[in-house]
Structure formats: structure tokens, C-alpha cells
Amino acid sequence: MFNAPHAGIDPFAVTVRGIGEAHPAHAALRALGPIVRADAPAGGQVWIVTDYALAREVLTHPGIVKDPAYAPVEWDPRTAGLEPAAAAQPSLTTLDGAAHEALRRAHAPLFTARRMHDYSARITTIARELLTGLAAAGGTVDLMADFATRFPLSVVCDLLGVPLDRVDQAIVACRRMYSDNPEEVGMAMAMFAELAAAALQGGRDGLAVELRERVPDELTDAQVHYLLFTLIYAGQLTTDAALGFLLAYVLDADRDRADRDRADRDISDRIATGELVLDALRRHPPAPFTLWRFTATDIELAGVRLPARSPVLVDIQGINTDPGRSSGPDLTFGAGPHYCTGAQLAQLELGAIVDVLRNDFPGARLAVPFAELRQVGVGGIQGSRLTALPITLRG
Ligand code: HEM
Incomplete structure (x- = not known):
């Protein structure tokens, strides 16, 4: 058994780059081997998996868990950005094993491809209304400032049954989650709880009410609110970032082409098959790494020994863009038991x-x-997210 090589690059640093510039860390990590160590932002080491087959092993390994109760003892949960331990706050993103399976069973029928497909006309209406509103002002609009956050939040609120006059509150809550100030994050969580409560009020008929009926009876109101917070926040954070890249590629695709008709047909085909969306997500996965996982006991991965409580990440972006990967689907939405609940919804929205x-x-x-x-x-x-996407809607 040997130790994994240590990356000389910080994969967690803040970066500002051109739209076509790859993040330098992913190729550098991949070049070092299938499993690499790096300095974790909250202290100590993190083991990063850069190989597709090993990633699948990690994402289905019973000894690699999501419960933050297994995080390194020296990590400060707040600065590490950890969720509460599963015992205090059950969530899809922190439960493992049978308890996680039970909660997945409660969610799964609400987010199937058929269920989402039935909702797709409504998604289109929301997109059309928001863009038409922006176009009415005339001139240049910045889609990252005025649309990218509002659209996925409007969709997820509508779907769950949060009244749409609360979308502004949802935007503020999501933005506050970026704050380093714990008080601001606490205020954001209180706002999310209000949004969840509004969706569960008598007379509402969104998916929130259905979910409450399907989860185990012993969950408290506050715990159900947290489940809804997870859906709202995960639904915004990811789709918001993806929208900018996707729309930039679409708007660039047929610009200045000599043979516009042909360019138009090509892009229409790629849109019809969903290929354009998947391609933008492959190159710019909104979750470039999985969420944190931890070893529950000492384990061995690809000949490397990981002590209990070791943080483990899968390098989604590195694996998606690996020129040497010969098989397997992209990992944009993860894999295994924690595969993204909202994958169908997100692709429909995009x-x-x-x-x-x-x-x-x-x-x-x-x-x-x-x-x-x-x-x-x-x-x-x-x-990553585009800093701005200025466009004119009416040409
Ligand atoms: C382009 C958009 C999206 C991307 C790229 C994305 C990506 C991911 C990934 C990679 C995971 C797995 C994380 C891990 O295994 O550590 C995940 C899980 C999850 N996603 Fe998404 N997501 C997207 C949109 C959404 C939407 C719209 C929703 C809301 C309905 C959502 C809800 C969730 C939830 C609840 C989980 C946790 C599932 C579990 O742990 O069992 N996501 N997502």
C-alpha cells in the first residue's frame, strides 16, 4: 500500500477566467493518478478521485458516507460549510444506507421523467413570461443578474407550491447562503423555512404537500422544512450556473457563420436531442466536485489506505472532460444512491x-x-458562474 501523491495546486482556490479557459486544477489532479491528496479548505487533507471506475466505486461504497458526523474532528462545521449531522437533521444529502433509501423512496415518484414531462409546458410558460418581461424594458439585459437566478427559483417554487410572490424572498435567501457571516446564513435558513411553511399551508397543492404525506411520520415540521430547503437551494444553485454557459454557447453558435442555414439546422438538431445541454453541462458541471463524503472506517482505495474520517471527493469536472475516458456516462448529476433528484427537472428547464x-x-x-x-x-x-451575460433580446 502506498500514499496518494499530493497535488501542488489548490483545486479550491477562487478563480476568474475566460469562458473557454479550463480550470487548471482538474488536468493537474488527473495527471497525478486515480486518487490524489490535496489540502482541504477546512484543514488537513482531502482525497480526490480522478478516475471514472474508481469514482463509481466511491459513489457506491458502503464505507464512504455522507453523514457530517464522520467529518474530521478538527473541522469547524461552519467554516467547512457542512450540513448538520444526519441524526439532528435527516436529509437526502446527509443520510446513508437504509434511512437514505427510505427518504429517496419518498421523493422519487415526485421527480420522475414522466412527472416532470407533464410539468414541462408550465416550465416553458415561466421562461417565456420572464424573458418577455425583460425584453419589454428594451436595450441590453444581463441574464446573469436578471434571469439566471430567478428562472430556476420560479420553477422550483411553482413546482413545490411556494406562492410565486415569494420568489424575491427566495432569491435573497439563496444569495445570503454565500455569506461568511453565520448570522446572515441563519437569516437565510429562517427565510427558507418560511418559504417551506408557505408551500405547506392549507389549500396549497404543490409537491411540498405530497412530499410531507410521503415522508416518515416522525419527522418534525422543521425537518420537513429542511427537506424543502434542500430542494429549493439545490435547484437554484446548480441550474443558475449552468444557464449562463449554455445560453452563451447558443447565442454564439450561429453568429457570423457564412452558412447560416446550415449552422441553424445543426444547432436545432443538437437542441432537439438534448445534446447541447448535456455538452454544456459536461464542460461546465455546476457541481465540479461531489459533495463531501467521509470514510466511516479505515478503507483501501486503488492501493491507497484512507484512515477513518478521511474526506473524499470525486472530481466530476476532471472526469467529465478527461480526454482518455473511453466509457461511461458523464458524472454531471453524480451516480449511485445519491444521483441527483432533480436531474430530469434541470434538463427540462435548460x-x-x-x-x-x-x-x-x-x-x-x-x-x-x-x-x-x-x-x-x-x-x-x-x-463557476459567468460574471455577466449581456444580451439584446430583440436584436
Ligand atoms: C444542472 C443542474 C443540476 C446539477 C448539475 C446537479 C448535480 C447534482 C449532483 C452531482 C448531485 C450528487 C452529489 C453527490 O453525490 O455528492 C446532486 C444531488 C442532488 N440534487 Fe442535483 N443537480 C442539479 C439540479 C438539481 C435540481 C433542479 C434539484 C431540485 C429538485 C436538485 C436536487 C438535488 C438533491 C435533493 C440531491 C441530493 C440527492 C441525494 O443525495 O440523494 N438538483 N445534484
Whole structure:
């Protein structure tokens, strides 16, 4: 058994780069081997898996768990950005094993492909209303400031049954989650609890009410509110970041092409099959790493011994973009028991916005050259987001 090589690069640093510039850490980590050590932002080491087959092993390994109760003892849960331990706050993102399976069974029927497909016309309506509202003001609009956060939050609130006049509150709550100040984060969590309570009020008929009926009876109101918070926040954070890259590629795709008709047909085919969406997600996965996992006992992975309580991440972006990967689907939405609950919903949302933009706003154009678009990686395990996406909607 040997020790994993240590990365000389910080994969969790804040970065600002051009839209086409790859984050330097992923290729560097991959070059070091299938499992690599790096300095963890909360102290000590983290083991990062860069190989597809080993990633699948990690994502299904019974001895590698999500419960923050197994985090390194020296980690401060707040600065490490950890959720409460599963015993205090059961959640899809922190439970493991049978308890996790039970909670998945409660969620699964609400987010199936068929269920989401039935809802797709509503998603399109929301996209159309929001873009039409922006177009009415005329001139240049910044989709990252005025649309990317509001659209996925409007969809997820509508789906869950949170009244849509609460979307502004949801936007504020999501933005406060980025704060380093624990009081601000506490205020955000209180706002999320209010949104959840509003969705559960008598007379509401969204998925929140259905979910409450399906989860184990012993869950308290506050615990059900936390489950709804997870859906709202996970639904915003990821789709918000993906939207900017996707729409930038769509708007750039047929610009200045000599053979516009052909370019238009090519992109239409790729949109129809969902390929364009998956391709943007492959290159810019909103979750470049999985969420934190920890070894529950001493284990061995690819000949490397990991002591109990070792933090483990899978490098989703590195594996997605590995030129040497010969098989297997992308890991954009994870794999195994914690595979993304909202994968169908997210792909429908992204597909809907591309359709609405192209069909209802055929004159939409980037207001700056594509190459000038910048992305910022906020650091830690979070993904990158465009700093701005200025466009004119009516051409
Ligand atoms: C493009 C958009 C999205 C991406 C790329 C994405 C990505 C992911 C990934 C990689 C995981 C697994 C994390 C891990 O194993 O550590 C995950 C889990 C999850 N996602 Fe998403 N997600 C997206 C949209 C959504 C939406 C719209 C929702 C809301 C309905 C959502 C809800 C969740 C939940 C609840 C989990 C936890 C599942 C579990 O642990 O059992 N996601 N997502």
C-alpha cells in the first residue's frame, strides 16, 4: 500500500477566467493518478478521485458516507460549510444506507421523467413570461443578474407550491447562503423555512404537500422544512450556473457563420436531442466536485489506505472532460444512491429556456464578444458562474 501523491495546486482556490479557459486544477489532479491528496479548505487533507471506475466505486461504497458526523474532528462545521449531522437533521444529502433509501423512496415518484414531462409546458410558460418581461424594458439585459437566478427559483417554487410572490424572498435567501457571516446564513435558513411553511399551508397543492404525506411520520415540521430547503437551494444553485454557459454557447453558435442555414439546422438538431445541454453541462458541471463524503472506517482505495474520517471527493469536472475516458456516462448529476433528484427537472428547464430564446426571440444576440465573457469560481467545492451575460433580446 502506498500514499496518494499530493497535488501542488489548490483545486479550491477562487478563480476568474475566460469562458473557454479550463480550470487548471482538474488536468493537474488527473495527471497525478486515480486518487490524489490535496489540502482541504477546512484543514488537513482531502482525497480526490480522478478516475471514472474508481469514482463509481466511491459513489457506491458502503464505507464512504455522507453523514457530517464522520467529518474530521478538527473541522469547524461552519467554516467547512457542512450540513448538520444526519441524526439532528435527516436529509437526502446527509443520510446513508437504509434511512437514505427510505427518504429517496419518498421523493422519487415526485421527480420522475414522466412527472416532470407533464410539468414541462408550465416550465416553458415561466421562461417565456420572464424573458418577455425583460425584453419589454428594451436595450441590453444581463441574464446573469436578471434571469439566471430567478428562472430556476420560479420553477422550483411553482413546482413545490411556494406562492410565486415569494420568489424575491427566495432569491435573497439563496444569495445570503454565500455569506461568511453565520448570522446572515441563519437569516437565510429562517427565510427558507418560511418559504417551506408557505408551500405547506392549507389549500396549497404543490409537491411540498405530497412530499410531507410521503415522508416518515416522525419527522418534525422543521425537518420537513429542511427537506424543502434542500430542494429549493439545490435547484437554484446548480441550474443558475449552468444557464449562463449554455445560453452563451447558443447565442454564439450561429453568429457570423457564412452558412447560416446550415449552422441553424445543426444547432436545432443538437437542441432537439438534448445534446447541447448535456455538452454544456459536461464542460461546465455546476457541481465540479461531489459533495463531501467521509470514510466511516479505515478503507483501501486503488492501493491507497484512507484512515477513518478521511474526506473524499470525486472530481466530476476532471472526469467529465478527461480526454482518455473511453466509457461511461458523464458524472454531471453524480451516480449511485445519491444521483441527483432533480436531474430530469434541470434538463427540462435548460432545454425549455433554449427553445424559448430561439423561437420567441430569434433576434437575440450577445451584446459583447463571446471571448470577453468571464467566469468566476467562488472557491471550495462550488462551481463557476459567468460574471455577466449581456444580451439584446430583440436584436
Ligand atoms: C444542472 C443542474 C443540476 C446539477 C448539475 C446537479 C448535480 C447534482 C449532483 C452531482 C448531485 C450528487 C452529489 C453527490 O453525490 O455528492 C446532486 C444531488 C442532488 N440534487 Fe442535483 N443537480 C442539479 C439540479 C438539481 C435540481 C433542479 C434539484 C431540485 C429538485 C436538485 C436536487 C438535488 C438533491 C435533493 C440531491 C441530493 C440527492 C441525494 O443525495 O440523494 N438538483 N445534484
